[in-house]
Amino acid sequence: MSGAPPAHADAATGAPDAESHAAHEPADAARHDVVIVGGGLAGLTLALQLKRRFADIDILVIERRAHPVPVAAHKVGESSVEIGAHYFAKVLGLEEHLKTAQLKKFGFRFFFSEGRRDIDQVTEIGASRYLAVPSYQIDRGIFENFLGAECARRGIRFVDGARVQTIDLAAGTSGEPHRTHYLRGGREHRVDSRWLVDAGGRAGLLKRKLGLAEANGHAAHAVWFRIQDRITLDDWVADPMWRASCEPPARWMSTNHLVGAGYWVWLIPLASGSHSVGIVADPALHPLESMDTFDKAMEWFRTYQPRLYDELDGKRDKLQDFAFFRRFSYGCKQVFSADRWALTGEAGLFLDPFYSPGSDFIAIGNTYITELIGRDRAGQHLGAHAQLYDQIYHSFYASTLALYEGQYPIFGDPGVLPVKVIWDYSYYWGVLSQLFFHGRLADLAALGALRGELMACQQLNVEMQRFLRAWSAVSDKRNPAVMLDQAALPWFRRLNASLNDELDDAQFRARIRASTALLRELAGEIVDRACGAHPGLDASALRRAIEAAAAGGPACSGFGDGPLLFEVPDAARNRSTARADSAAPDAAACASDADSLGTRLVA
Numbered sequence: 001m002s003g004a005p006p007a008h009a010d011a012a013t014g015a016p017d018a019e020s021h022a023a024h025e026p027a028d029a030a031r032h033d034v035v036i037v038g039g040g041l042a043g044l045t046l047a048l049q050l051k052r053r054f055a056d057i058d059i060l061v062i063e064r065r066a067h068p069v070p071v072a073a074h075k076v077g078e079s080s081v082e083i084g085a086h087y088f089a090k091v092l093g094l095e096e097h098l099k100t101a102q103l104k105k106f107g108f109r110f111f112f113s114e115g116r117r118d119i120d121q122v123t124e125i126g127a128s129r130y131l132a133v134p135s136y137q138i139d140r141g142i143f144e145n146f147l148g149a150e151c152a153r154r155g156i157r158f159v160d161g162a163r164v165q166t167i168d169l170a171a172g173t174s175g176e177p178h179r180t181h182y183l184r185g186g187r188e189h190r191v192d193s194r195w196l197v198d199a200g201g202r203a204g205l206l207k208r209k210l211g212l213a214e215a216n217g218h219a220a221h222a223v224w225f226r227i228q229d230r231i232t233l234d235d236w237v238a239d240p241m242w243r244a245s246c247e248p249p250a251r252w253m254s255t256n257h258l259v260g261a262g263y264w265v266w267l268i269p270l271a272s273g274s275h276s277v278g279i280v281a282d283p284a285l286h287p288l289e290s291m292d293t294f295d296k297a298m299e300w301f302r303t304y305q306p307r308l309y310d311e312l313d314g315k316r317d318k319l320q321d322f323a324f325f326r327r328f329s330y331g332c333k334q335v336f337s338a339d340r341w342a343l344t345g346e347a348g349l350f351l352d353p354f355y356s357p358g359s360d361f362i363a364i365g366n367t368y369i370t371e372l373i374g375r376d377r378a379g380q381h382l383g384a385h386a387q388l389y390d391q392i393y394h395s396f397y398a399s400t401l402a403l404y405e406g407q408y409p410i411f412g413d414p415g416v417l418p419v420k421v422i423w424d425y426s427y428y429w430g431v432l433s434q435l436f437f438h439g440r441l442a443d444l445a446a447l448g449a450l451r452g453e454l455m456a457c458q459q460l461n462v463e464m465q466r467f468l469r470a471w472s473a474v475s476d477k478r479n480p481a482v483m484l485d486q487a488a489l490p491w492f493r494r495l496n497a498s499l500n501d502e503l504d505d506a507q508f509r510a511r512i513r514a515s516t517a518l519l520r521e522l523a524g525e526i527v528d529r530a531c532g533a534h535p536g537l538d539a540s541a542l543r544r545a546i547e548a549a550a551a552g553g554p555a556c557s558g559f560g561d562g563p564l565l566f567e568v569p570d571a572a573r574n575r576s577t578a579r580a581d582s583a584a585p586d587a588a589a590c591a592s593d594a595d596s597l598g599t600r601l602v603a
C-alpha cells in the first residue's frame, strides 16, 4: 500500500479519541445558550456566525479531535464555490485568512480526457480569466485550526479532544435545558443548554437518536487521497500557446475535473503545497471495488486517465492518506426544530461533491439556525418559522439533487455536459446564489412574493435534467479539441458579477424574475439545439415548463442580447476557442461587469 495509512470507510469520524486537556475546563452542569456537538467546518462556522450576530451569546463547541489537526490530509471538502466562499469571507469576516492562508480558486475546469494523454486535444470547459466573484481552495486542516483559534479569540468556548456520548433532549414546551454528556481526558462532563446543534458530521448522533435518517436515490461512491506535491497539469502540454490561453497561465489553480461516462476525477491544489485527488463514480459503471485502495486506484487511472497516472506514478512516495465512502449521499427527514435543536452540515444531509455544494449547504443551514436562535432570543414563537425554514432547506436539497441523481452517464458526453454545466451554473447563480448573496434566504415575505417564479425555476430544472439525460442517450459524443471559455460569454460573466450588487426589495424581485426569464431563454435554446440535431427527441414536458415559467414574467431577461450557448464546435478545425461572441474577454471587462449589470437588470 505504498506506505500510506490504512484505508478506512469513514474518514470524517475515524480519528482516535484524543486525551489532551484544554486550559479552561467547563464546570460540570454549566449552562450555555448553545451547545454545538462537533467542531468541524459546520460547527465552528456556526459558532462564529452566532457570535458575530449576538455578541453576548454563550456558546460551547465540543470537538472529538485534538487541535491542531494535521494540514492537507485531514478531511474532504476543499473546493469552495460562490455561496460558501461568500459565507466564509463576508458573513463570517474571514476574507483576510482566505486571501493570505488559502489559494484563490481559478474556477471549475473540465477535460474530456478519458483514455488520453493529450489534454490540449480534447474538449475543455472552463474560464480563461477569473470571474468577478471569488472562491477558494481550502486546506481543511489549515482552516479548521484557524477556525478553532478564531472561536477562542472571539470568546467562544471550544473544547477539543472531547467525545460527546449522549444527548438528552428536553421536551419542547417545558423550557427545560437540553443535556449533553461528554468524555474528556477520562472524565465525564455534563452541560446544559437552551439550544443543541448537532454538527458532528456523519456520526449522526441526533439523527440516529430521533430516527431522522433518510436514504436518497443517488448511488455514488468516492475515493480520495492527498499527494505531498503539486500536480501542475499546465506542464502536461508543451504548447506555450495553450498555456497562455489562460490568464493567469495556471489551470492547476482550478478545481480540475477529468471526466468520463459515469465518473469524474478531482484535482484540487491546497495551500499546504499538497494536492487532493479523488474519484467519484456511479457504481453501476465503475464499482468501488475497482478503486478502493491506492494501488487499485492507480490501475484505474492507468486505464481511464493515463496522463494523471503518469504524473502520480512518479509521486507514489509522496502519498499522504487514502480513504473512501461507499455511498456518500443521503437525506434527513428534518434539520430544524421549534424544540430548540438543529442539525447542520453532514450531521443532516449530503448531496454530491461535483459542484462542491457542501460548504454552501453549511452556509444555508447555519443561516437558518442563526435566524431561529435570534427569534428565540427575542422571545418570538419558533413553530411556523422552524417548519418553513425546514421545508425551504429541503426544497434546495431536492432541486440540487436533481443535478446529480441519474446524471453520471452524461459526464462522458463532450456535447451535452458543457450545456448542462452552463445550465446548472445559471440555475445556481440565478436563483439560489441570489437568495444567499442578497440576504433574502430567511425573508419569508420576499420568498412568498416570489413563490411562483421559484417554483417555475425548480420545475424547469427538473425537466431540463430529464431532457439532458435523454439528449445524451442519443448524442454523437464527438470530442473536438476546443476550449469552451465561459469568460467569453458576456451574459455568463454578468450573471456571476450580479451577485455583488446591492438590491432593495423591488430590485431583488426584479432580479429573480430576470433569472426566471434567463432560464426560460436558455432552456428554449437548449431545446432548439438538441431537437435540431435529433428531431426525434421528446421536448414536450420541457416546453410546457418553459411556457409555465413565462407566465407573468418579463419578456426577456436583460442578461444577454445574442445566443446564450457556445457555438457548436467545429470538429474539423484545429484547437480553437468556442465563443458566443467574437471578442476575447479581458480582465477589465470581467471586472466592469460587476458595475454594469445592476442597472441593466432592474431597469
Ligand SMILES: Cc1cc2nc3c(=O)[nH]c(=O)nc-3n(C[C@H](O)[C@H](O)[C@H](O)COP(=O)(O)OP(=O)(O)OC[C@H]3O[C@@H](n4cnc5c(N)ncnc54)[C@H](O)[C@@H]3O)c2cc1C
Pocket: 012, 013, 037, 038, 039, 040, 041, 042, 043, 062, 063, 064, 065, 075, 076, 077, 078, 079, 080, 081, 084, 162, 163, 164, 165, 199, 200, 201, 202, 203, 205, 222, 224, 278, 325, 328, 344, 345, 346, 347, 353, 356, 357, 358, 359, 360, 362
Ligand atoms: C467525497 C467528498 C468530497 C467533497 N468535496 C467537497 C468540496 O470540494 N467542497 C465542499 O464544499 N464540500 C465537499 N464535500 C462536503 C464536505 O466534506 C462537507 O460538507 C463538510 O466536511 C461537512 O462538515 P461538517 O462539519 O458537517 O462535518 P465534519 O467536517 O466531519 O465535522 C464533524 C466533526 O464532528 C466531530 N465529532 C464527531 N462525532 C463527535 C462526537 N461524538 N463528539 C464530539 N465531536 C464529534 C468530528 O471529529 C468532526 O470534526 C465533500 C464530501 C465528500 C463525501
